[in-house]
Amino acid sequence: MSHQEQALVSLLSQLALSLDGAVLGFALAYAAVRTLFKFTATSSALRKLRRAPSLSVSDLRSLLAEIPSDGDGNSKGGIIVIVRGTVDAKSAVDGTWKTLRPGVLVSRESGDKGVILQRTQTCIYNEWKGLFGWTSDLRAIFARSWRQQESTSLRKVPFLLTDVGRRPNAEYVVVNMDGSRHPLPLTTVYHKLQPITASPYTFLQALFGHEYPVGLLDEEKILPLGKDITAVGLCSLKNGIAEIKSCKYLPYFLSDLSKDQMIMDLSIKTKILFWGGIALGSMSVGVLGYAVVRNWNKWKQWKQQRQLQQQRQAVSDVEPQMDDEIEDAPDGQLCVICLMRRRRSVFIPCGHLVCCQGCAISVEREVAPKCPVCRQEIRDSVRIYES
The missing domain is CATH 3.30.40.10 (Zinc/RING finger domain, C3HC4 (zinc finger))
Structure with missing residues (x-):
């Protein structure tokens, strides 16, 4: 640990232990409350996943037929389902555009085809104290030192899920990505770290102890065609076509996991959140109780000292009379x-x-x-x- 990091840790520890640990106790209590809310949300999502039916794309039509719909083929609501299917371009079912497939993204570096393309450029910085290293210590105390800077671009085209090894005119479900912030099961197709040539400005940055770039990490990830994934979300009929979209209260949308793996993963997280909340709550009660007792004793001592000062003042007022x-x-x-x-x-x-x-x-x-x-x-x- 460097000198500036030690100074920052010392400052944070003094702040946390101020008022005999009251600040640390309130921080632990806040973490316990947050853990409790996460436990409640995770438990609710786990119950919904256990009740959700797991089926193939071809079985969706019969399940959605039980939901009431209007005259235009739109469902009056939807149901949470878990569907396992293969990624395919939406243009593959658009008639004359079936062979051209215009709705496909191509990786610039690897040439692989997919329906989601994410490119990330990370500029990695190095830091040393240089001739004026005290500036680094000040930045470590009064500002957060940053070591890398990322810029990410994400492109998406409409796609759908079909059954594995589907035949012509097979059933499919359209994937609606609007408003989804869930993690995506992307595959890395390009990953390369390139050094950055030093410049006179880089030399000045190093001389005064500032961060300076040393490398550029270029990475591309795609959701490739033909990949088998699981979609978890709210499924309904839209213009007579099955469509699935994400739910904010579920931790998954598109994933490589099966239903049993998702349930097992959420069960482990629920247990960790439950016992973690109990541990944080117990620690916060203990620390706050200790802080209350300590501050109560200090207040009583202060009160006794004040009374003693008042009595001494009374004695000093009597002495001149004698x-x-x-x-x-x-x-x-x-x-x-x-x-x-x-x-x-x-x-x-x-x-x-x-x-x-x-x-x-x-x-x-x-x-x-x-x-x-x-x-x-x-x-x-x-x-x-x-x-």
Whole structure:
């Protein structure tokens, strides 16, 4: 770990442990609540997946026929289904365009054909302290140091799923990608890291301790034609054609997993979220409880100290009134502690008259007050008045 990273970790730890760990306790409580919400959502998705029927593309027509529809062939709703099929271009079923297939994307680097093409360029940066390395330490504390920068482009064309080894005029289901933010089962077809030639500006960046580019990672991923995937979503009839689209409350849409694998994956995530939420909640309760007790004790100590200061202030206000006793008191009647004022207070229970009123109050305020003559523990003091 570098020096700036150690400084950042130290700053974050001090912030988390402030107020005797109260900040850390609230952070753990927030994480526990978030984990609870994720557990609830995952459990709901798991129940829906278990109830969803798993079938082939050719079986969809009979299932969707049970849903009421209007006169235009549109379903009045939809059902959640799990369909296993093969990726094919939508233009393959558009009559005269069947052989030309204009709705196909071609990878620029590999030449592979697919219906989704994602290209990512990652500029990788390096950092060293240079001659003015203190600037890196400041950026690490007051800003997040970035080591790479990505630019991603995603192209999609309409596609559909058909049965494996389909025959002409076979059934198909159109995949509607509108609004879907689910991860896609893309295949990497090109992956290459190219070095970047240094320039005079790069030298200046390194000299002053700034990040400078050292390489460019070029990557292409596609959803190829003929790939077998599983679609999980809301299926309905649109203009008499079966269509499936994603559901926001389900964690999958297009995936390489089967139904049993999805259920197993969600079951494991549910258990992890459940026990993780219990652990985070217990830790937050413990840390917050410790912080409450510590701050309560500190508040009581502060209150006691404030009362003691008020009492000392009261004693200091009384002492000027006893200045007249200094001149009149003979030597044998002076206080044994300050040797300045007349003895006026008697300790209880020993009964010794050896202190003035101010010193008696000071002795009485001690943690274990004892008589300065017999060293017996005292409970109180009484002022003596002469008639």
